[in-house]
Amino acid sequence: MAPLLSVSDLRVGFGRDPRQNEIVKGVTFDLEAGETLAIVGESGSGKSVTALSINRLVDFGGGRIIDGSIRLKRADGNILDLAQAAEPVLEKIRGAEIGMIFQEPMTSLNPVLSIGTQIEESFRLHRGLTGRQATAAAKDALDRVRIPDAARRLKYAPNQLSGGMLQRVMIATALACNPRLLIADEPTTALDVTVQAQIMALLGQLKHETGMAMIFITHDIGLVAGIADKVMVMQAGQAVEQGRLDEILDRPQHPYTRHLLGAVPHFESGRATRSDFHREPSKAKSLALAVEGLTVRFKVSGSLFNRSPGSVHAVENVGFDLMPGETLAIVGESGSGKSTTARAILGLVHPTRGSFSTSSGKAADAANPGVQMVFQNPYASLNPRLRVDSILAEPVIAAGGRINAETLERMKALLMRVGLPENSLERYPHQFSGGQRQRLCIARALMLNPSVMVLDEAVSALDVSVQAKVLELLIDLQREYGLAYLFVSHDMAVVERIAHRIAVLYAGQIVEIGDASSVLSNPQHSYTRRLISAVPSIDRRNQHFELDTRQVPSLVRPPGFEPPEAQWRTFGPDHRARAEA
Missing domain, CATH: 3.40.50.300 (P-loop containing nucleotide triphosphate hydrolases)
Structure with a gap:
């Protein structure tokens, strides 16, 4: 048959x-x-x-x-040969x-x-x-x-x-x-x-x-x-x-x-988290980034005869801190507010209220060279009309610097450090693979010697083996330069490999935050447990996925609405979760 x-x-x-x-x-x-x-x-x-x-x-x-x-x-x-049809x-x-x-x-x-x-x-x-x-x-x-x-x-x-x-x-x-x-x-x-x-x-x-x-x-x-x-x-x-x-x-x-299987990031419920950094409260004065009360609201336009129904409360009272050499992962699904949080910190989105500061004491925004960003899509974040030398020169020029022999030497050194040949300076983005382009984006972010790098889904568009190599590069760079990473992601297996701490966002609010190992091995909020239960694994053969039609609640709130103050429960020295109704 x-x-x-x-x-x-x-x-x-x-x-x-x-x-x-x-x-x-x-x-x-x-x-x-x-x-x-x-x-x-x-x-x-x-x-x-x-x-x-x-x-x-x-x-x-x-x-x-x-x-x-x-x-x-x-x-x-009847049998039809589609190749000849x-x-x-x-x-x-x-x-x-x-x-x-x-x-x-x-x-x-x-x-x-x-x-x-x-x-x-x-x-x-x-x-x-x-x-x-x-x-x-x-x-x-x-x-x-x-x-x-x-x-x-x-x-x-x-x-x-x-x-x-x-x-x-x-x-x-x-x-x-x-x-x-x-x-x-x-x-x-x-x-x-x-x-x-x-x-x-x-x-x-x-x-x-x-x-x-x-x-x-x-x-x-x-x-x-x-x-x-x-x-x-x-x-x-x-x-x-x-x-x-x-x-x-x-x-x-x-x-x-075997190579593909070896490159797959296996989720191990917190057993594979990094142990190369430990927070010391006594060194709180040396924070790389401090965010307090970050709130971002977008006004909803009304019609000709009806007034505005209110605002979209995209991010609501988010606060956290980040130390040099530390990675804080912000996780959540689309619409949770994680990318808006990252963009607000860089000044790419105007916050309604809240304060940010870096180790230099300056505000954490686009004008501060101490905070740089690597975007999700390396194909869209590089200008296809510019050569690599011009692409790497952009942040220097934007910060008021000049392109001289010292700058060119830094370009060559950074290209070599991220695993790209020196002659890359004379090439265009289309001459590189996806993984190489993301390495270019990382080199560009390092041009101004930042203390904080915001990585917005920086490896999600890459194949698993390329993804693994980029993650290794990011960890090596962090150790070498003492960088602090704000790592925005929806991939819990990747987060487990790179994060020291995790903040879980749901409907614009942090619902759980703390040590990565504790959050992943002992999740306390129902939403965190739902995220973890949905992680695919090669150990789950012919898995029966439960169809869940629940949606993230609407974030549109009427004019003047202010949410009640959050109540928190503590589950360890560095692990707390929002109390659920």
């Missing part, structure tokens, strides 16, 4: 001479109905090109299938028999069309529904992916929904016509750990309800353990190893598979 999908010796190339620019080199695999195949590998391994080739979307990106076959068993039992035939298959979820929902959805209009398109194209019938089907699709108040949200624009909600919309669109095969290309990479768990739960339930097969593309092997039946590992365009889930995870044969 033929499998649902059979890919044989697939070869894909790009450019004018595809055979000279092969990206996928002889990939072969089979997928049965109801099975989940995880394709894992680092950036550039060819996993996304393989997926895009199955429904021939690679044709629209300058790619071409050079050789091989992609045989799909259709609903009527004409475009009119493929148009009927895409969406109807093969659904696809892309990595970044904000770039996959049209920003000027409502959510409902975009979901209805599938029903119009493949089922011939129009008007109220299409709208009703779109509402049912949102209900299916457990989006509350679906009828009202159909009218929303994409920018009115959170990242997790947008990814659910993408899933609803992909599953609108009950495809027999779903391709999910890094569908949870940009999501918080709790939202990620919800998406995995949703995909698991929908797969069980519909019996569809799934190809799940990811670089997170911990996530693979919870959903896959089979795993295919790709490197440099080739499938270097494939087999059943337990065989790959427990008895990997290829060195690259």
Whole structure:
């Protein structure tokens, strides 16, 4: 009996001479109905090109299938070779028999069309529904992916929904016509750990309800353990190893598979935290950063006839301190206020009230060279038109300095220190990989010899092995220069590796703070426990994720609202949590 999908010796190339620019080199695999195949590998391994080739979307990106076959068993039992199929035939298959979820929902959805209009398109194209019938089907699709108040949200624009909600919309669109095969290309990479768990739960339930097969593309092997039946590992365009889930995870044969597994940050409930720094209250005067009563509120605009309903209380009365050589991790899901906190400290967001100071006694803002920031996306935070020497010169010029021989020598020394060659000064950002670009961002932040570095999801966009190397670099730099890190992240396994202390933010407020080992091994607030329980692990095989439809409460408060004073409970010398009602 033929499998649902059979890919044989697939070869894909790009450019004018595809055979000279092969990206996928002889990939072969089979997928049965109801099975989940995880394709894992680092950036550039060819996993996304393989997926895009199955429904021939690679044709629209300058790619071409050079050789091989992609045989799909259709609903009527006939076998169709998608590699040879004409475009009119493929148009009927895409969406109807093969659904696809892309990595970044904000770039996959049209920003000027409502959510409902975009979901209805599938029903119009493949089922011939129009008007109220299409709208009703779109509402049912949102209900299916457990989006509350679906009828009202159909009218929303994409920018009115959170990242997790947008990814659910993408899933609803992909599953609108009950495809027999779903391709999910890094569908949870940009999501918080709790939202990620919800998406995995949703995909698991929908797969069980519909019996569809799934190809799940990811670089997170911990996530693979919870959903896959089979795993295919790709490197440099080739499938270097494939087999059943337990065989790959427990008895990997290829060195690259073992390398990937070794690079995965395993969450160990606080047992793997750093022990190279101890706070000494007697040295409180030498704080690298002190934040007191930080509050950030954004006024909500009213309509012509109605006054403003109030303000968004994005950050509410947040306070903490940071010592030289110490890392404080701020964790929480999207909308919790962690990035707003970081940006307010740097003066990139205007705080409503609160005070900040650094070891120099100056305010911690963008004008203070003692505080520098490394942003999440190294592709977006480097000017593509500037050479590296100009990029590294930017903070010096902004601080009123001059570019002289001494500055150039510092550039060369910092490039060497972050593991980049000296000739990098004459190159452009596009000539570097993602990990190298983040190293450039770190070098740029170090140009002014700061005492505090704010790292806003600085490793979340990187592959696991690259991520591990960047984390090692950050730890080495901290020890060498005595840097204090404010490390903003949603990845608890990464936080466990780098943090000395942890502050957990929920709905704009700190709900738990203290020693990293104590917070992770003995979490006291219910929200901290929920974050930790959602962490994926290669030890949790075929994990059943509980679908949780709870949302972060609305942060819009009426004019004049002031929250009650927080009540705290202490659980050790450096561990306290907010009392819950």
